[in-house]
Amino acid sequence: MSNLEANAAGRSQVDGATAAFGLAAAITILFNTLLAWVKDAYDPLNTFMASLTGHHWRTHGIADVIVFLVLGFVFLSQGVKLDGVRLAVYLAGSCIIAGGGLALWFVLV
Amino acid sequence: MSDIILFAHPTFGVFGILAAVWLLVEVLNASETNRARIRSASYAVAICIVLAALLGGYWYTVYYGAEKAIIVKGPWPWAHNFVMETKEHLFFIPLILALYLPIVSAQNLARNKASRLVTMTVAAFVVLNGLAIEGGGAIINYGVKVAFVHTGIKGAE
Numbered sequence: 001m002s003n004l005e006a007n008a009a010g011r012s013q014v015d016g017a018t019a020a021f022g023l024a025a026a027i028t029i030l031f032n033t034l035l036a037w038v039k040d041a042y043d044p045l046n047t048f049m050a051s052l053t054g055h056h057w058r059t060h061g062i063a064d065v066i067v068f069l070v071l072g073f074v075f076l077s078q079g080v081k082l083d084g085v086r087l088a089v090y091l092a093g094s095c096i097i098a099g100g101g102l103a104l105w106f107v108l109v
Numbered sequence: 110m111s112d113i114i115l116f117a118h119p120t121f122g123v124f125g126i127l128a129a130v131w132l133l134v135e136v137l138n139a140s141e142t143n144r145a146r147i148r149s150a151s152y153a154v155a156i157c158i159v160l161a162a163l164l165g166g167y168w169y170t171v172y173y174g175a176e177k178a179i180i181v182k183g184p185w186p187w188a189h190n191f192v193m194e195t196k197e198h199l200f201f202i203p204l205i206l207a208l209y210l211p212i213v214s215a216q217n218l219a220r221n222k223a224s225r226l227v228t229m230t231v232a233a234f235v236v237l238n239g240l241a242i243e244g245g246g247a248i249i250n251y252g253v254k255v256a257f258v259h260t261g262i263k264g265a266e
Contacts, residue, residue: 014223018213022227025209029202036198055170057197061162064201068208084223088230095202095234099241106194 012083019082020075021068026087026094028068033098035060037105111172118165119246125157125207126239129232132210136228139218151214151228154235158207162200169197176253183256188249196245203238206231 014022039046039056049059082090132150135143173193180189210231216224 012223014213014221014227015216018216018224018227021209021212025205025231028205032198032201032205040194057166057170060198061166061201061204064205065208068205072212084221084226087223088226091206091227092230092234095206095238098202099199099238102195102198103191106191 012085014082014084014087016076016079016081017072019080019087020078021072022087022091023075023080023082024068024071026090027071028064029091029094029098031067032060032064033101033105035063036102040105040109111168114164114168115172118161118168119243121157121161121164122239122243122246125154125161125203126236126243128153128157129207129235129239132214133229133232133236136218136225136232139225141217141219144217144219147214147218147228148211151210154210154232155207158203158235158239162204165200176249179256180249180252183252184259185248185252185255188252192245192248192252196242196249199238199245200242203235203242206235206238210235 013019039049039060046056049056049063053059053062128150132147132154135147135150139147177189177193180186180193210228213224213228213231218225218228
């Protein structure tokens with residue numbers, strides 16, 4: 001690989017922390033919608049989450065932040081590598097699917 | 110006090126949206142000279158969105174119950190059943206994205222095209238989600254108003 005090719009390859013990849021926490025953010029965003037669906041459909045989970053912090057929404061938010069941080073550090077320790085376009089697509093896709101999924105759920109339910 | 114919290118919540122949301130637009134502009138023009146501004150803008154997004162979440166979350170968990178009871182008995186029950194239910198969970202998307210921005214912007218974006226693309230994508234979705242959430246808040250507020258108007262309470266109009 002020439003220096004030029006190496007530079008080009010280097011530019012297309014994001015650094016470790018950006019890849020790890022970016023992937024963690026995309027997964028957390030999908031997890032957030034999944035948790036909203038499950039707790040809305042299954043009252044005992046909603047009640048349990050409310051019992052932990054006094055309100056299910058607080059527990060939901062804390063769970064999201066914990067999932068984001070834990071996954072981020074796990075991916076960082078595993079040395080996850082991603083190129084910028086793929087990571088941007090993951091993040092945009094997760095936002096569109098998760099946001100649309102939330103809206104659709106509360107329209108239908 | 111509850112009114113101050115209620116108005117501070119969307120205010121910090123708007124500041125977060127504006128900071129995300131500022132970040133987008135800085136990243137589009139990323140160079141060695143604006144590295145500090147890129148970091149400042151990304152931290153501004155994170156701080157404003159976290160404050161909007163804390164203030165909105167406090168108001169929602171402590172005061173919203175009374176307004177919810179009014180909305181669901183009024184002519185716009187969907188302002189709670191659809192808009193608020195979606196908004197309260199949608200809010201976590203820009204929160205996670207905002208927490209992520211300072212991590213991406215720690216890199217030298219002038220030298221890394223891939224990180225620039227990721228930063229701009231994240232900032233754009235903070236703006237889009239933020240605008241949707243601000244609009245949702247306005248609809249919920251109007252849901253209370255139309256409920257009062259519907260009941261014929263004097264002065265509600």
